[in-house]
Amino acid sequence: MSGHLHHSGHDYGALVEGWKAVCEGSGLDLGVFCEINGLPVLKITNGAASARDPGGLYVSAGVHGDECAPVWALLEWAASKPEILRDRPVTLFPCLNPVGLVENTRRDGNGVDLNRSFTDVSQPVIAAWQEALEGCRFDVSVNLHEDYDATGIYLYELTRGESKGDRLLDACSIHLPRETAAVIDGSDFTNGLLVRTSGIEEVVAEQLGGGYPEAILLFLKYAAVSYTFETPSEADLSRRIAAHRTFLDSLFGPSV
Numbered sequence: 001m002s003g004h005l006h007h008s009g010h011d012y013g014a015l016v017e018g019w020k021a022v023c024e025g026s027g028l029d030l031g032v033f034c035e036i037n038g039l040p041v042l043k044i045t046n047g048a049a050s051a052r053d054p055g056g057l058y059v060s061a062g063v064h065g066d067e068c069a070p071v072w073a074l075l076e077w078a079a080s081k082p083e084i085l086r087d088r089p090v091t092l093f094p095c096l097n098p099v100g101l102v103e104n105t106r107r108d109g110n111g112v113d114l115n116r117s118f119t120d121v122s123q124p125v126i127a128a129w130q131e132a133l134e135g136c137r138f139d140v141s142v143n144l145h146e147d148y149d150a151t152g153i154y155l156y157e158l159t160r161g162e163s164k165g166d167r168l169l170d171a172c173s174i175h176l177p178r179e180t181a182a183v184i185d186g187s188d189f190t191n192g193l194l195v196r197t198s199g200i201e202e203v204v205a206e207q208l209g210g211g212y213p214e215a216i217l218l219f220l221k222y223a224a225v226s227y228t229f230e231t232p233s234e235a236d237l238s239r240r241i242a243a244h245r246t247f248l249d250s251l252f253g254p255s256v
């Protein structure tokens, strides 16, 4: 039943139970790295990640609570037991803003957009996140998001190497079309793709009011390549979940 849910997309209890089931007997370790308003914020790692082995992967979802497809796609992907979860160090943050998910709001329970606050350690979840990542280096980081203004899928790719973005978007376009807008949130896109290799600090200062998104801080401090994949949140939920799942399968599958 790929891509279909039998409960609300905002049922955080079901998400936590789903991760418990996936982690049981799989070699994945389920940790609660922080609690917000009594809700556990989860961090999933495997043994190689705990040992700080090189070559790590990072994936997070649910930093914006009104974007629910990514959290279910990440769970579904992990449940499919991709080989990479055994072969490489893996760190997953299944839902960084559980209060927002429950309330179906972009911001957290205090009105904070966490995705402009990743250097703000006065936010408990950010302080705990920074502590959890201390000393980590990732080959690839992925942030899964949605956009209610978009009509298609799109991708921010921050990289120090060769771009894979076009191939990844092509793979996902079996579920939803690529975004055709030339400008998204003030940045120039080509067929749903924006690749940046430099000038990242300028983007933060000029377009984001000095607020650091997760993907940018990851690229500057922790990861060689940083992807932010977006689906249009007004589209059919099962197709949005399928698109995120295909993004992960394509990026972390044997063919890429």
Ligand SMILES: [Zn+2]
Pocket: 064, 067, 145, 146
């Ligand atoms: Zn978002």
